[in-house]
Amino acid sequence: MRRIERASVKATMGTQVSYFTTDDDGDFSFDLDPGKWTLVAMDEASLPSKPKELDLMQDTTGIRIDLFRLQGTEDRAQGRYLWYGLLIALGLLIALYVALHLAFPRQPVPLSATLSTLIAQAQEQAAAVDKTSGSAALAATVADIRTDLGIALAKSGELTAVDKEVVAGLADEIEASVQADRKDEALARLATLGQLVKTPPKATVGLWDRDPWRFLEVLMWGLAGVLVYKIIITGWYLRTQRFYREGIVMHVAHIITTPLLVLVAVLLLSLATLSITLASGNQLTLDLSDPRILVAVSFLLGTSPWPLWGFIEDTAKRVTGRGE
Numbered sequence: 422m423r424r425i426e427r428a429s430v431k432a433t434m435g436t437q438v439s440y441f442t443t444d445d446d447g448d449f450s451f452d453l454d455p456g457k458w459t460l461v462a463m464d465e466a467s468l469p470s471k472p473k474e475l476d477l478m479q480d481t482t483g484i485r486i487d488l489f490r491l492q493g494t495e496d497r498a499q500g501r502y503l504w505y506g507l508l509i510a511l512g513l514l515i516a517l518y519v520a521l522h523l524a525f526p527r528q529p530v531p532l533s534a535t536l537s538t539l540i541a542q543a544q545e546q547a548a549a550v551d552k553t554s555g556s557a558a559l560a561a562t563v564a565d566i567r568t569d570l571g572i573a574l575a576k577s578g579e580l581t582a583v584d585k586e587v588v589a590g591l592a593d594e595i596e597a598s599v600q601a602d603r604k605d606e607a608l609a610r611l612a613t614l615g616q617l618v619k620t621p622p623k624a625t626v627g628l629w630d631r632d633p634w635r636f637l638e639v640l641m642w643g644l645a646g647v648l649v650y651k652i653i654i655t656g657w658y659l660r661t662q663r664f665y666r667e668g669i670v671m672h673v674a675h676i677i678t679t680p681l682l683v684l685v686a687v688l689l690l691s692l693a694t695l696s697i698t699l700a701s702g703n704q705l706t707l708d709l710s711d712p713r714i715l716v717a718v719s720f721l722l723g724t725s726p727w728p729l730w731g732f733i734e735d736t737a738k739r740v741t742g743r744g745e
Contacts, residue, residue, distance in 0.1 A: 423447075424443075424446055424447025424448075425443060425447050425464050425467065425488055426443055426444065426445045426446070426447055427442060427443060427445075427464075428442070428443045428447070428462055428463065428464040428467070428488065429441070429442055429462070429463045429464070430442070430443065430449050430451075430460055430461070430462050430463075430486070431460070431461045431462075431463065432451060432453060432458045432459070432460050432475075433458065433459050433461075434453075434454070434456050434457060434458045434459070437454070439451070439453060453477060454477075455477050455478055456476075456477060456478075457474065457475070457476050457477075458474075458475045458476075458477065459472045459473065459474055459475070460472070460473045460475055460484070460486060461473070462486040462488055464488055465662060466490060467488035467489060467490050468488065468489045469488075469727065470486045470487060470488050471731070472731060473486055493665035493666055493667030493668065494665060494666045494667065495663050495664065495665060495666075496664065496665070496666040497659060497664055499664070499666050499669065500655060500658065500659050500664030501659065503655055503669055503672065504652065504655045504656055504659060507648055507651050507652045507655065508652060510648055511645065511648045511649065511652065514641065514644060514645055514648065515645070517641075518641055518645075530621070531618060531619050531620075531621075532570075532573045532574075532577060532588075532617070532618045532619075532621045533569060533570075533572075533573040533618060535569055536566065536569050536570060536573060536618045537615060537618055537619060539562060539565055539566045539569060540566060540611055540614055540615040540618065541615065542562050543559060543562045543563055543566060543595075543611055544608060544611050544612070544615070546558055546559040546562060547559055547599070547604060547607050547608050547611065548608065550604075552602050552604075553598075553599045553602050553603075553604050553607055554599065554600055554601065554602040555602075556599075559599060560599060560600075563595060563596050563599055564596075566592060566595070566614075567592050567593075567596065570588065570589065570592050570618075571589070573618075574588060574589060577621070580621055584621070588614070588617055588621075591610055591613060591614050591617070592614065594610050595607055595610045595611055595614065598610060635712060635715075636684060638712075638716060638719075639683065639684050639687050639715060639716065639719045640680045640681075640683070640684055641680075642683075642716045642717075642719035642720045642723065643679060643680035643681075643682075643683030643684065643687075643719045643720070643722060643723040644676070644679075644680045644723065645720055645723060646679075646683070646719065646720040646721065646722065646723020646724040647675055647676055647679040647680065647723040647724070647726060648676065648723075649720075649723075649724055650723065650724040650725070650726065651672055651675065651676065655672070675726050679723055679726045679729065680723065682722075682726075682729050682730060682733050683719050683722045683723050683729065684719075685733055686722050686729060686732060686733060687715055687718060687719055687722070689736060690709045690718060691709050691710045691715060692709075692710075693709055694706060694707070694708050694709065695707040695709060
């Protein structure tokens with residue numbers, strides 16, 4: 422164990438960021454505002470240290486930050502092979518993702534299976550009578566349609582308010598046509614309502630909206646994120662630093678484990694709703710259970726394997742009561 426001279430120490434608290442450099446003996450000192458700071462030490466020949474929490478309201482003498490030295494055989498050729506392999510892997514992943522979405526397109530989701538049955542029943546009853554206004558059975562079925570339609574529209578989260586008004590208004594028109602004995606008009610509007618119930622506007626679902634397949638999409642986006650991160654970091658090491666052959670093991674370990682960590686993190690975050698106050702004072706609410714938001718979060722988490730690992734580790738400690 423030896424001290425590292427000229428290492429950088431980054432201190433952050435909220436939006437405040439300060440940097441310090443260790444002296445020839447590996448020591449450092451700081452002059453920071455009171456509060457809880459997070460320290461991270463960095464050195465070009467070492468891995469970044471784990472974030473260290475520091476409360477300046479308490480004793481700050483004797484702070485120690487450990488760095489793990491990068492040691493191994495420099496091999497730029499292996500680094501280039503890894504970089505090209507990462508590019509190919511990302512391209513294949515994108516192709517697979519697109520192919521799966523083309524093979525399993527989104528399909529309309531019926532508004533209600535019960536409604537489809539009732540509408541078909543009403544069409545048969547209307548076609549079987551001469552005067553729709555005198556058919557008690559038809560009137561009862563239409564009343565059931567209106568009741569079930571109201572329940573289905575209330576539960577629907579895909580339809581817009583305008584779409585719901587159009588569908589509800591169509592049910593009113595059917596009832597008015599039946600009462601006014603306009604048989605052809607009632608049959609035509611029942612057919613229209615039946616089609617809307619079977620294929621409602623925007624209410625579609627695909628393979629990726631169902632469990633457990635949506636978790637596969639999270640894994641794929643997490644994998645895409647870590648591949649992008651590794652392409653950038655490997656290219657950076659090849660361009661400005663040294664690439665060590667032994668580091669390939671760490672890169673492969675990240676590629677394998679990060680998507681699983683992303684899945685765990687996303688499952689935790691999907692239980693929450695995030696509210697953000699913008700500079701204009703407007704409130705923005707994000708439902709993290711929304712599939713579109715989940716895949717975006719999955720990709721972002723995949724590009725940050727080290728903070729992601731820290732998040733999972735801290736959460737596990739809190740859950741198991743080992744947070745302190």
